[in-house]
Every structure is written in C-alpha cells, then in structure tokens.
C-alpha cells in the first residue's frame with residue numbers, strides 16, 4: 404500500500420544511472436504510481452527526461468551519491484550502470500536502505516574480477532579460461548599462458564569499452580593501451596580471457612521475485628566490438644542447452660540474491676554452455692522484450708522490486724531488435740527516418756533522446772515482431788537502417 408507520487412506516502416525509487424534502460428524502468432515504475440528520481444553524470448540523460456526529478460553527480464563519488472540518497476531517502480536504490488560507488492551502496496544497505504537487487508550484487512558485478520572469481524572459483528561454473536593483469540609485463544605473461552587469440556577487457560567497463568581481441572604478440576601493447584583508455588575508472592587492472600569460438604551467445608533474463616525464480620525465453624544476439632548490434636527472441640536451443648543455461652542462471656542469481664531482474668550472458672559452444680557475465684539489472688539485448696513479451700524486462704524488474712507477484716511471463720511473438728549508433732561526436736543533430744522505419748510491419752522505434760552523440764553511442768533501437776525470428780531480424784534491420792543521424796555543421 405502506498406500513496407501518490409509527490410505525496411508524503413509516496414513509494415520512491417531512485418535510479419543510479421539514467422540511460423535508455425533506466426528510462427524504461429522509470430516509465431514502468433510510474434505506471435504503478437511510484438515516485439521516480441534519476442541520477443547520472445550528465446544532465447538531460449534519457450531517464451531524467453521521464454523521471455519526476457533528477458540529480459547530476461559523478462557516479463563514482465561516494466560522498467556525492469550519499470548526499471543525494473540522504474536527501475531523497477528513497478525506498479529503493481536501483482543501480483542502472485556498473486560503475487558506481489558500490490562501497491557507499493554497501494554502507495547504505497547496512498544503514499537500512501534497500502539496494503536492488505543487493506549491494507553485494509552491484510559490488511561484485513561492477514568488477515569483472517569479482518563476478519568471474521565468484522562464478523568460476525566459488526560456484527565452479529564453466530567459463531572461458533582467464534587471467535588478471537596490472538601491467539604490460541603481466542599481460543604478456545597472461546597471453547603466453549592462455550595462448551592466442553584472447554580477449555582483453557578493463558575490469559570495470561561495459562558495452563565493449565576498452566575491449567579488444569589480441570591475435571598476435573605484436574597486438575599486445577596496443578590492446579593494453581586501448582584497455583587503459585576505455586575503462587570507466589582509472590584503475591589499471593584488466594582481465595584476459597581465452598577466445599571462445601561459440602556457436603551463439605544468449606542472454607537469459609532471470610527474475611527473482613516473491614513468486615520465486617522465473618526465466619524468459621532465451622535471447623540470441625550479435626555483438627560488434629563488444630557492443631550489441633541486434634538481438635532476437637526466442638533463440639533456438641536444444642532442451643539440454645536450455646537446461647544447462649537455466650542451471651547456470653539459477654546458481655549465479657541464487658548466490659547474488661535479492662529481488663529484481665538479472666541478465667545472464669552465456670556462450671553456447673559445441674562442448675556445452677559457458678557463463679560469460681551477469682547484469683543485476685535489465686540488459687540492453689533484452690530491449691527486444693518490449694515487443695515480444697506481455698511484460699517487458701523493465702516491467703518485470705519493477706514488479707520484482709516492488710514485491711509484486713509474477714505468476715506468468717508470456718512470449719507473444721518472435722521478435723528482434725536492431726540498434727542505431729552514432730558515428731561522430733556532436734551536440735547538434737537530428738534523427739531522421741522514423742517515418743520510414745514505422746512504415747514497416749509490426750515495427751516500433753525507441754529514440755532515447757541522448758543530448759550528445761559520440762562515436763559508437765547507441766541513440767535508438769528498432770523493434771519488430773514477425774512469424775519467425777529470421778523475418779523479425781530482417782525487418783528490424785531494415786527499420787534500423789532506415790534511421791539516420793543528420794549532424795549540423
């Protein structure tokens with residue numbers, strides 16, 4: 404039971420991170436009459452445009468985050484990005500604030516080392532072989548041990564930032580430099596992973612709520628330079644593969660606990676399913692559920708957070724998503740082609756409303772449903788390719 408937003412009895416949700424995923428979380432929370440507050444490093448971020456109010460702060464500045472939370476006193480603190488002052492979240496949780504799904508889940512998944520060691524070493528889940536390195540020399544040793552090719556990533560980064568594939572010994576130094584530039588924080592540690600030749604990769608959306616653990620149909624996706632380009636649902640898998648995938652997702656999410664939606668990333672290989680990483684929040688590849696499911700991943704996250712039941716999740720149709728990315732840095736631009744995209748059958752577009760473009764920045768997504776996944780992928784691709792960015796001089 405709770406009052407209307409902006410009243411003294413309101414239920415308040417505060418998002419740490421205010422991108423395209425958070426915008427949808429805010430909209431779903433508002434549908435259930437929740438008061439919403441968005442926080443991010445820059446003004447006019449997508450979720451800020453939909454929230455009741457917003458704050459701008461450096462997300463890695465614990466004192467700044469604490470000041471905002473003490474002022475707002477939200478019922479739920481909902482991390483929306485990886486790189487936040489998670490030490491402060493752990494303290495706030497100790498003091499009685501509710502962190503979604505838990506402060507420990509946010510802490511462990513912010514750092515590739517925390518979650519990888521937990522999954523592979525504590526839980527014994529199958530993963531790619533890996534090493535960590537703090538210097539170029541340590542990286543060279545790691546590459547020798549793992550063999551080539553291998554994948555190099557800053558331990559704190561997302562959407563492929565700072566990630567590269569090292570194919571020859573001559574590449575090692577450039578990969579090191581690239582990782583140093585691409586990480587979210589100034590910490591120099593990196594993870595080196597053996598390159599997995601997977602048949603496909605999926606996100607298994609896994610929800611922990613008062614109704615127990617629920618799984619969505621697997622979402623297949625294609626990534627380029629470590630960032631997602633297209634996704635589709637359902638991804639065709641054998642019963643055995645689904646069982647393995649759900650087993651891994653259940654183990655890792657049981658360990659991380661709390662209530663909320665998780666995106667469990669898995670590689671499907673000839674030798675079985677491997678754990679890759681997990682987001683304790685809605686996943687970019689899961690945007691497809693806005694077209695395919697009766698309850699999107701955002702609606703599911705909000706229901707789980709608020710303690711409401713999730714008796715069923717229905718996949719209404721096969722569908723696909725395809726992204727529009729910017730190719731220049733600019734503050735004055737227009738997004739065109741929406742009318743052409745929307746002329747395609749069973750197609751929707753989400754324009755995120757980000758105030759600036761950057762090279763590779765995701766600006767919009769096309770969502771299509773069709774009789775089967777192949778057709779949906781084709782229509783979503785056409786829709787995304789109809790969209791374009793006009794940069795002012």
Ligand SMILES: Nc1ncnc2c1ncn2[C@@H]1O[C@H](COP(=O)(O)OP(=O)(O)OP(=O)(O)O)[C@@H](O)[C@H]1O
Pocket residue numbers: 531554556560561562563564566596597598599600604626628629630631668679680687
């Ligand atoms: N060890 C690996 N072998 C082969 N491909 C890999 C490996 N690690 C990552 N990739 C590829 O790079 C993509 C991005 O990697 P990862 O999910 O670890 O990065 P990320 O920056 O956390 O991305 P996001 O934030 O979008 O989830 C993977 O989805 C996969 O396509």
Ligand SMILES: NCC(=O)N[C@@H]1O[C@H](COP(=O)([O-])[O-])[C@@H](O)[C@H]1O
Pocket residue numbers: 420421422423424425483484561562686687757764765
């Ligand atoms: N893979 C994670 C992911 O997709 N996260 C989404 O991207 C935003 C950051 O975008 P930006 O870098 O364009 O500001 C985040 O706030 C989140 O919505």
Ligand SMILES: [Mg+2]
Pocket residue numbers: 668680
């Ligand atoms: Mg990933």
